[in-house]
Amino acid sequence: MPADRDCSPPETRGRTLDHAASVYDLLAPVMTLGLEGRYRRRTIELLRLVGTERVLDIGCGTGILTRQIAAxxxxxxxEQVIGIDAAAKMIAVARRKAAGIVNVHFKTAVAETLPFAEARFDAAASTFFYHHIDMDLKKRSLAELRRVLKPGGRAVIVDVDTPTNLLGRLCAWSGYWLFRQEEIRENIEGRLRESLYDAGFSRVEKVSHHAGHISIFYLEN
Ligand SMILES: C[S@@+](CC[C@H](N)C(=O)[O-])C[C@H]1O[C@@H](n2cnc3c(N)ncnc32)[C@H](O)[C@@H]1O
Known part of the structure; x- marks a missing residue:
């Protein structure tokens, strides 16, 4: 099993958000048009979590979803529910907000080299992470997701997808132009979706589409 990466900040080409950690929870509702609570609720419903299952949250940010899963x-x-993020400052905020919750653990780590053994988790979630990494890292992190999920393990991914209406085109392309973020363009062009279908999961389903540009995917290993 790879070493725990908390001691030194992980290196990644992913767009990490150390600089935004202290204001992220204020900005996220604006960026998701106030829908982020709905996306989290739907993610948890789709995961059908039970009992003492182990769950991973990838690119967990300040850990709101991670805490809701643990609850x-x-x-x-x-270490029943683990949130990982490459930004040490995000992980610091997540740890502070989860103080006193016994079944949650946060780790500074990168999605493309997960520091966990094979088949460690029953389920995994990732919301608004995959538009922060390029195609190579998307593919590597999906291979890592498969590796750490048990056979039959479930995962839900929520992210920017090909826009289907005017609102969606406005939101998705303005994100791309504002941040000059090629990783968003890849999602807009449907390349995240393609890599989900190509990653070798036994089931990949686009469950729903929101605000004309956000898709929720359900996967089984
Ligand atoms: C938009 S935030 C999403 C946070 C949270 N999941 C949510 O829905 O609010 C994307 C997160 O991905 C993290 N990130 C970027 N590259 C990463 C990588 N290679 N591995 C893990 N996390 C990464 C960033 O630091 C950031 O916290």
């Missing part, structure tokens, strides 16, 4: 489960094991 659904019964375990008292410290």
């Amino acid at each position: 659904r489960l019964d375990g008292s094991c410290r």
Whole structure:
């Protein structure tokens, strides 16, 4: 198993958000048109979490979804629900907000080299992370997701996808132009979706599409 990466900041080409950690929870509702709570609720419903299952949240940011997942489960094991993010400052905020919750753990780590053994998790989630990494890292992190999920393990991914209406085109392309972020363009062009279908999961389903540019995908290993 690769070493724990908390000791030194992980290196990645991913667009990390250390600089935004202290204001992220204020800005996220603006960027998601106030829909982020709905995306989290739907993610948790789709994962059908039970009992003492182990769950990973990839690119967890300040860990809101991670904490909500932990609240659904019964375990008292410290590493039952793990959130990873490449930004050490995001992880610091997530740890502070989760103080006192026994079954949550946060780690500074990169999605393309997950520091976990094979088949460690029953389920995984990732919201608004995949438009922060380029195609090569998208593919590598999906291979890592498959590796750490048990056979039959479930995952839900929420992210920017090909726009389907005027609102969607406005939101998705303004994100691309504002931040000059090629990783967003890749999602707009449907390349995240293609890599999900190509990653070798036994089931990949686009469950729903929101605000004309955000898709929710359900995967099984
Ligand atoms: C838009 S935020 C999403 C946070 C949270 N999942 C949410 O829905 O609010 C994307 C996160 O991905 C993280 N990130 C960027 N590259 C990464 C990588 N290679 N591995 C893990 N996290 C990464 C950033 O630091 C940032 O916190």
